[in-house]
Amino acid sequence: MIARDRQAADTRLARLFVAPVVLVVGATAIVPIASTVWAALHQRDLRLPWLGQPFVGFANFIEAAGDRRFLEAVLHTATFAAITVPIELGLGLAVALVMHRVRRGRAIVRAAALLPWAIPTVVAALVWRLVFDNTTAMFGFDWFSSSRAAWVPIAAADVWKTTPFVAVLLLAGLQTIEPEIYESARLDGASALRQLFTITVPLLAPAIVVAAAFRTLDALRLFDLPYVMTGGGPGTATEPLSLYAFVALMERLRFGYGSALSIAVFALTFVVALAFVRGLGRASHIEAL
Amino acid sequence: MRWQFALAGLMCTVLAACGGSTRGRHLSFSGSALGEEGSLVRAQLARFAAQHPDVDVSLRITPDAANQRHQLYVQWLNAHVPEPDVLQLDIVWTAEFAAAGWIRPFPDTALDTTDFFPAAIEADRWRGVLYAVPWFVDAGLLYWRTDLFDNAPSSIDALRDDAVRARRERGLASGLVWSGARYEGLVTVFMEYLTAYGGRVIDDHGAIVVDAPEAVRALTFMRDSLGEQGFVPVSALSWQEEQVRFAFQNGQSAFMRNWPYAWGPLQDQRRSRVANRIRVAPMPPAPGGRPSAALGGAQLAINRYTREGDLAASLVEFLTAPAQMLERARVASQLPARRSLYDSPDLARALPMPIADIRRALDATVARPVTPVYSEMSEILQVHLHRALTSQEEPSTALHDAAQEIRVLLDRSGLRGAAS
Numbered sequence: 063m064i065a066r067d068r069q070a071a072d073t074r075l076a077r078l079f080v081a082p083v084v085l086v087v088g089a090t091a092i093v094p095i096a097s098t099v100w101a102a103l104h105q106r107d108l109r110l111p112w113l114g115q116p117f118v119g120f121a122n123f124i125e126a127a128g129d130r131r132f133l134e135a136v137l138h139t140a141t142f143a144a145i146t147v148p149i150e151l152g153l154g155l156a157v158a159l160v161m162h163r164v165r166r167g168r169a170i171v172r173a174a175a176l177l178p179w180a181i182p183t184v185v186a187a188l189v190w191r192l193v194f195d196n197t198t199a200m201f202g203f204d205w206f207s208s209s210r211a212a213w214v215p216i217a218a219a220d221v222w223k224t225t226p227f228v229a230v231l232l233l234a235g236l237q238t239i240e241p242e243i244y245e246s247a248r249l250d251g252a253s254a255l256r257q258l259f260t261i262t263v264p265l266l267a268p269a270i271v272v273a274a275a276f277r278t279l280d281a282l283r284l285f286d287l288p289y290v291m292t293g294g295g296p297g298t299a300t301e302p303l304s305l306y307a308f309v310a311l312m313e314r315l316r317f318g319y320g321s322a323l324s325i326a327v328f329a330l331t332f333v334v335a336l337a338f339v340r341g342l343g344r345a346s347h348i349e350a351l
Numbered sequence: 352m353r354w355q356f357a358l359a360g361l362m363c364t365v366l367a368a369c370g371g372s373t374r375g376r377h378l379s380f381s382g383s384a385l386g387e388e389g390s391l392v393r394a395q396l397a398r399f400a401a402q403h404p405d406v407d408v409s410l411r412i413t414p415d416a417a418n419q420r421h422q423l424y425v426q427w428l429n430a431h432v433p434e435p436d437v438l439q440l441d442i443v444w445t446a447e448f449a450a451a452g453w454i455r456p457f458p459d460t461a462l463d464t465t466d467f468f469p470a471a472i473e474a475d476r477w478r479g480v481l482y483a484v485p486w487f488v489d490a491g492l493l494y495w496r497t498d499l500f501d502n503a504p505s506s507i508d509a510l511r512d513d514a515v516r517a518r519r520e521r522g523l524a525s526g527l528v529w530s531g532a533r534y535e536g537l538v539t540v541f542m543e544y545l546t547a548y549g550g551r552v553i554d555d556h557g558a559i560v561v562d563a564p565e566a567v568r569a570l571t572f573m574r575d576s577l578g579e580q581g582f583v584p585v586s587a588l589s590w591q592e593e594q595v596r597f598a599f600q601n602g603q604s605a606f607m608r609n610w611p612y613a614w615g616p617l618q619d620q621r622r623s624r625v626a627n628r629i630r631v632a633p634m635p636p637a638p639g640g641r642p643s644a645a646l647g648g649a650q651l652a653i654n655r656y657t658r659e660g661d662l663a664a665s666l667v668e669f670l671t672a673p674a675q676m677l678e679r680a681r682v683a684s685q686l687p688a689r690r691s692l693y694d695s696p697d698l699a700r701a702l703p704m705p706i707a708d709i710r711r712a713l714d715a716t717v718a719r720p721v722t723p724v725y726s727e728m729s730e731i732l733q734v735h736l737h738r739a740l741t742s743q744e745e746p747s748t749a750l751h752d753a754a755q756e757i758r759v760l761l762d763r764s765g766l767r768g769a770a771s
């Protein structure tokens with residue numbers, strides 16, 4: 063009897079200890095997500111209060127499916143991720159290999175390499191906008207009035223800013239590879255290129271997948287660079303999904319439709335995150351072999 | 352024990368907040384509060400307070416960017432807050448706020464509406480009822496250089512010829528500059544070309560006609576004027592008012608389309624290369640159209656949820672009285688909304704620009720569509736105009752799609768056929 067009483071008391075105490083966490087997670091994660099879903103199922107347009115706030119089921123999602131601007135925004139976001147992430151991984155790997163080799167002034171080199179990453183995105187965006195505006199003055203080519211060329215400054219700023227992050231992640235991975243492996247490879251007469259592709263890259267795979275996951279998920283949430291540099295223009299040619307959701311929510315004040323778009327952003331990143339988690343499992347498997 | 356102290360503290364704070372005012376009644380005003388405009392409005396509010404000794408009048412500072420102020424107002428009024436009691440509205444917001452029931456109607460007997468510019472009064476009515484009082488007006492102006500030309504161009508073709516010739520013969524970087532970024536300013540520029548070509552966005556029956564042939568001709572003219580072959584720089588597609596002013600102020604352009612505010616800085620000899628060499632005119636007409644100047648400006652309206660309705664009405668009456676409008680013209684160069692003041696020598700002295708030029712522009716004003724969904728309608732136009740000007744869409748396709756989207760918008764908002 064006494065034992066059971068103690069057990070019950072322990073359970074009560076345990077619940078009491080867990081309660082704050084449950085409350086905090088509930089208040090900061092579950093409640094907002096649930097209320098966004100709830101809003102997405104309603105028509106709620108702050109500017110048209112005479113329409114009330116009726117429940118409309120999936121009407122907002124159906125509208126999004128037929129909204130050309132939304133579909134283009136999805137395409138813009140996916141294309142941006144597909145182009146910038148491989149460039150950042152490639153450059154990041156190169157920078158990491160160089161940093162790994164540096165013997166003297168190691169701390170300074172690493173700090174300097176990380177500098178772009180430490181600069182606030184909005185500041186970096188303004189600087190890059192200025193850089194490209196100046197080339198306009200010099201060469202008479204206006205980057206920001208061409209629907210394709212306007213992506214170049216955005217991609218350049220993104221690569222410049224996030225390559226250091228990838229490099230540092232990969233550098234940490236490089237440091238875990240035993241030097242003896244390279245030594246025996248050299249004794250076997252493997253070329254530097256051969257070493258890179260048969261030793262470094264496979265052993266670095268988990269770190270590469272982690273870096274790719276971070277960068278891809280970040281790229282899919284792309285917002286601040288186009289917001290500052292192009293405003294999504296010309297027209298809506300550089301408008302990513304998050305920016306369109308922002309326009310619908312905060313400029314048009316269509317809380318229902320904007321919430322539906324936010325859920326689309328969430329769903330997209332969630333699916334990709336899931337894919338990467340599986341990829342990560344496979345990459346660690348390779349390492350184990 | 353501790354929570355009891357906390358509660359006591361909280362109650363003190365609440366009581367202090369309630370009993371803060373010593374003068375009894377309180378009135379608050381929200382509007383532009385930057386620079387000269389800010390000191391002017393503070394002085395005028397202080398004069399009003401001096402006339403009403405039992406009233407405490409305060410200035411509630413709101414963002415100066417129109418979009419942000421609009422967003423803040425919408426959120427406040429959705430929450431039925433009673434303050435600010437008096438709101439400064441942009442001319443294109445009145446219908447929206449009136450239809451939403453956020454501002455109080457003015458009885459027509461409250462003021463002599465015939466003294467105000469008719470287009471401004473029309474923009475302040477919704478379903479025939481007056482909801483705001485024009486405070487000052489703004490008009491899109493074509494600035495031209497007296498060192499290059501003897502007269503303002505008489506037609507849109509003459510504007511093109513003059514601009515092209517100025518580039519070729521004087522070596523200027525551009526003939527004409529205007530604000531072509533994807534924002535409200537682009538719509539006001541388009542409104543002027545549209546009117547110059549005889550087109551409209553909404554006709555008298557409420558039908559959307561922005562895809563009519565006149566409109567396509569207007570937008571085609573705008574697009575063809577861009578680039579090396581034309582006379583408007585491609586960079587103008589990312590410019591707002593200030594970048595446009597810089598380009599003209601540096602002497603790099605023969606013409607500029609901008610608002611009256613630019614006059615002051617352009618006449619500053621230390622910074623401007625065109626000082627004392629400028630005049631203003633409306634946008635000249637194409638065959639079948641008329642001269643035009645987009646109408647802008649500010650209105651005063653009363654919060655529906657105010658606790659001081661009568662007092663708020665007297666503040667609006669005070670701020671829109673001739674004396675305050677003249678002072679505003681003198682201090683901030685903002686144009687009075689009352690027509691009778693334009694006959695007064697006081698105004699001719701107060702305004703820095705030639706009053707005859709200004710009167711011709713004000714006679715040519717064209718209002719943007721008066722509809723509660725103007726902001727969204729404008730956003731649709733901004734996107735499609737910008738796509739056409741950056742050659743992503745043909746002008747006819749762009750305007751056809753814009754018109755279609757605007758019709759869907761009116762359907763969704765339950766306003767089809769009731770747009771004007």
